[in-house]
Amino acid sequence: MEISILGAGAMGSLFGGLLAEAGHDVTLVDIDDAHLDAIHRDGLRLVTDAGERVVKNLRACRPEQAAHAPELLIVFTKTMHTEAALAVARALLGAQTAVLSLQNGLGNVERLERSVPRARIMVGMTTWPADKPGPGRVDSHGAGAIRLMSADGDVGAASASLARTVNALNAAGLHCTADPDVWSAIWEKVAFNAALNSLCAVTQCTVGELSNLPDGETLALKIVAEVAAVARAHGVAVNEAHIRETVLHALAHHRTHRPSMLQDVLAGRKTEIEAINGAVVAAARTVPMAVPCTETLLHLVRLVEVRSPQ
Numbered sequence: 121m122e123i124s125i126l127g128a129g130a131m132g133s134l135f136g137g138l139l140a141e142a143g144h145d146v147t148l149v150d151i152d153d154a155h156l157d158a159i160h161r162d163g164l165r166l167v168t169d170a171g172e173r174v175v176k177n178l179r180a181c182r183p184e185q186a187a188h189a190p191e192l193l194i195v196f197t198k199t200m201h202t203e204a205a206l207a208v209a210r211a212l213l214g215a216q217t218a219v220l221s222l223q224n225g226l227g228n229v230e231r232l233e234r235s236v237p238r239a240r241i242m243v244g245m246t247t248w249p250a251d252k253p254g255p256g257r258v259d260s261h262g263a264g265a266i267r268l269m270s271a272d273g274d275v276g277a278a279s280a281s282l283a284r285t286v287n288a289l290n291a292a293g294l295h296c297t298a299d300p301d302v303w304s305a306i307w308e309k310v311a312f313n314a315a316l317n318s319l320c321a322v323t324q325c326t327v328g329e330l331s332n333l334p335d336g337e338t339l340a341l342k343i344v345a346e347v348a349a350v351a352r353a354h355g356v357a358v359n360e361a362h363i364r365e366t367v368l369h370a371l372a373h374h375r376t377h378r379p380s381m382l383q384d385v386l387a388g389r390k391t392e393i394e395a396i397n398g399a400v401v402a403a404a405r406t407v408p409m410a411v412p413c414t415e416t417l418l419h420l421v422r423l424v425e426v427r428s429p430q
């Protein structure tokens with residue numbers, strides 16, 4: 121399959137590298153010149169549980185250099201960069217190009233829909249983790265999976281591309297299933313991230329440090345309960361007990377982990393707070409219902425972001 125990845129940071133490079141290894145025709149598209157230069161010079165260094173290797177059978181370019189529309193475009197920028205990236209990389213959007221977002225947060229379909237008809241959009245959730253320790257290299261350890269569906273409900277023209285996409289991702293070892301209940305998975309991850317990402321970003325605590333006092337756990341579980349209630353009010357069946365278990369497991373076992381929002385704050389970058397807590401607050405207002413903890417964390421992260429230049 122001819123596949124382009126728009127936003128080839130940690131996740132985009134992991135997916136691009138694994139898809140290229142599986143024999144797909146992959147182009148990474150990004151604005152990080154140091155990363156692109158390293159890939160042009162040495163190839164993409166992939167470090168996973170399967171070992172360390174260099175993937176050389178892929179292309180890498182900047183969005184303005186992308187000249188060819190692929191069969192599948194995977195968007196893996198951070199959520200707040202989706203629209204700017206697509207505006208420059210318009211040549212990637214052909215009349216038949218299917219577009220997939222596995223980005224975190226809510227609103228990804230709506231952001232893509234400003235450039236692509238809904239019938240050609242696929243949306244999902246992935247539990248694969250990835251880090252980019254430096255230019256040209258991506259690390260991913262532990263198992264993950266992908267659940268996805270067509271944004272229009274898995275019917276119509278998109279279902280053929282859905283099946284081809286699921287097959288391509290499975291051939292790359294990414295454990296993908298088509299799942300009409302994907303919105304439950306998306307909201308459950310939003311609840312987890314709304315709690316732990318925002319609390320760690322504001323306190324600058326690791327996940328473990330957050331659990332050193334009962335306040336961390338209490339606040340995290342309050343946010344989980346608020347987000348789960350908003351999801352249910354919007355007709356999405358989330359398993360709140362499962363989200364609570366996942367949060368408690370992270371607090372107990374992922375002690376040194378710095379969630380991406382904390383990493384962004386420490387690096388002076390904008391965070392994905394608007395697509396996570398911000399989108400939950402917006403969804404709560406339409407019910408209407410109050411989400412005081414989620415909303416307070418939204419305001420606090422915005423205040424912390426005032427010091428972030430990018």
Ligand code: NAD
Nearest residue numbers: 127128129130131150151152196197201205223224249250
């Ligand atoms: P990242 O910051 O490592 O990668 C994003 C990439 O987008 C960067 O390389 C950046 O240069 C690029 N970019 C920014 N603006 C661009 C533009 N205008 N045109 C082209 N490229 C542009 O982020 P990530 O960790 O790979 O996360 C990507 C998405 O996946 C996020 O929504 C995140 O929440 C989600 N996610 C991440 C993980 C993880 O473990 N890292 C896991 C699941 C989901």
